[in-house]
Amino acid sequence: MHWKPAPHIGVNNQMQVSMPTPQEILAELRKVRYPGFTRDIVSFGIIKDIEVAQPGVTVIMTASPNTKPETLAQISSEIQRTVSAMAGVPAVKVEVEQAAPARGLAPTPARRTIPGVEHVIAIASGKGGVGKSTVAVNLALAMAALGGRVGLMDADVYGPSLGMMVGAAHRARVTHDRRIEPLERFGIRYISMALFISDATAVIWRGPMVTKLESEFLFNVEWGKLDYLLIDLPPGTGDAQLTITQRVVLAGGVIVTTPQEIALLDVKRGVAMFQQVQVPVLGVIENMSYYLCGKCGRRHEIFAHGGGARFARELNIPFLGEIPMVRQIREGGDTANPIVVADPGHPVSAGFKSIAADLISQLAHTGDGSRIL
Numbered sequence: 001m002h003w004k005p006a007p008h009i010g011v012n013n014q015m016q017v018s019m020p021t022p023q024e025i026l027a028e029l030r031k032v033r034y035p036g037f038t039r040d041i042v043s044f045g046i047i048k049d050i051e052v053a054q055p056g057v058t059v060i061m062t063a064s065p066n067t068k069p070e071t072l073a074q075i076s077s078e079i080q081r082t083v084s085a086m087a088g089v090p091a092v093k094v095e096v097e098q099a100a101p102a103r104g105l106a107p108t109p110a111r112r113t114i115p116g117v118e119h120v121i122a123i124a125s126g127k128g129g130v131g132k133s134t135v136a137v138n139l140a141l142a143m144a145a146l147g148g149r150v151g152l153m154d155a156d157v158y159g160p161s162l163g164m165m166v167g168a169a170h171r172a173r174v175t176h177d178r179r180i181e182p183l184e185r186f187g188i189r190y191i192s193m194a195l196f197i198s199d200a201t202a203v204i205w206r207g208p209m210v211t212k213l214e215s216e217f218l219f220n221v222e223w224g225k226l227d228y229l230l231i232d233l234p235p236g237t238g239d240a241q242l243t244i245t246q247r248v249v250l251a252g253g254v255i256v257t258t259p260q261e262i263a264l265l266d267v268k269r270g271v272a273m274f275q276q277v278q279v280p281v282l283g284v285i286e287n288m289s290y291y292l293c294g295k296c297g298r299r300h301e302i303f304a305h306g307g308g309a310r311f312a313r314e315l316n317i318p319f320l321g322e323i324p325m326v327r328q329i330r331e332g333g334d335t336a337n338p339i340v341v342a343d344p345g346h347p348v349s350a351g352f353k354s355i356a357a358d359l360i361s362q363l364a365h366t367g368d369g370s371r372i373l
């Protein structure tokens with residue numbers, strides 16, 4: 001890439017205006033939208049570095065091996081135009097670093113869409129026990145309560161959300177043409193690989209086998225027409241999660257965390273994982289944010305809460321909201337009666353619905369839905 005002089009050069013006397021700082025340039029680049037999305041290019045994490053020196057500004061952007069050359073060219077010329085227009089910028093150079101395929105993985109397997117499914121959202125967390133499945137289930141129900149056709153896929157064979165959704169007694173059915181029929185409850189479609197395997201099998205399966213089966217399994221379910229499919233990913237942000245997020249065309253990812261510092265650090269890993277596969281992060285949800293007392297109705301701060309919001313701000317991703325720790329959430333999980341349907345008037349149910357509404361509106365703006373970048 002070559003230096004291109006800014007168009008206003010020679011019009012103003014550039015020597016009198018000092019060059020903008022990298023922060024100012026970054027702020028300006030936040031106004032540039034990623035082609036086909038309402039999200040800006042900075043929040044997509046593709047701006048790697050900005051150098052301000054003579055003879056001008058160098059913007060270094062990263063691109064995944066999947067990014068189409070037309071998209072890259074479009075972004076690059078938008079960066080060029082935006083930075084050139086800033087006062088004090090004599091010339092601009094945009095450099096593109098095409099990221100190598102993820103280490104240890106096949107050179108980016110083809111991503112597929114799921115026929116009939118409009119938007120696929122992956123729900124991730126740094127580790128187990130933060131309430132990812134609880135959030136996934138209640139969020140799916142909240143999206144359905146707002147009128148969406150919703151499916152939920154439990155991809156965590158080791159700690160499935162199954163009991164929470166349907167209780168223990170259900171079995172999944174396979175159609176005559178060997179397609180898997182999802183269960184239907186509370187108006188949403190639900191499937192878990194755990195419906196097909198015994199606990200004993202799950203234990204002897206090794207990670208890579210599970211991952212491979214999982215990504216195939218997803219495409220063999222007869223989802224029908226869905227507006228939203230939520231995938232409750234296995235906890236963690238390693239290769240297993242990466243593989244799933246690479247196989248299916250995702251509209252976005254959601255990260256669930258708890259307020260403890262250690263869990264918050266995992267948010268960074270989650271964001272990095274989605275960025276690596278060029279999936280926009282739709283936001284962070286802080287679960288068990290504070291304790292909401294069922295008796296007195298007051299909130300008690302157990303951990304220094306608000307870390308989720310702070311982290312989201314630092315990482316330039318949306319903060320979707322906080323869910324308190326309440327007895328009814330756990331009880332609803334234990335009795336297969338999730339709070340959003342068991343007690344729709346509860347403030348927590350309202351909280352899930354407002355997060356669902358936020359996600360729905362974000363997805364409504366992503367052009368024609370899920371796409372490969």
Ligand SMILES: Nc1ncnc2c1ncn2[C@@H]1O[C@H](COP(=O)(O)OP(=O)(O)O)[C@@H](O)[C@H]1O
Nearest residue numbers: 128129130131132133134324325326329330333
């Ligand atoms: N906001 C909450 N309030 C009370 N209990 C919760 C809340 N979120 C999750 N739990 C409980 O915490 C446990 C772990 O939640 P789960 O959703 O299975 O976590 P994960 O899927 O991240 O492993 C469950 O017993 C669940 O009922």
Ligand SMILES: [Mg+2]
Nearest residue numbers: 132133156159
């Ligand atoms: Mg879980």
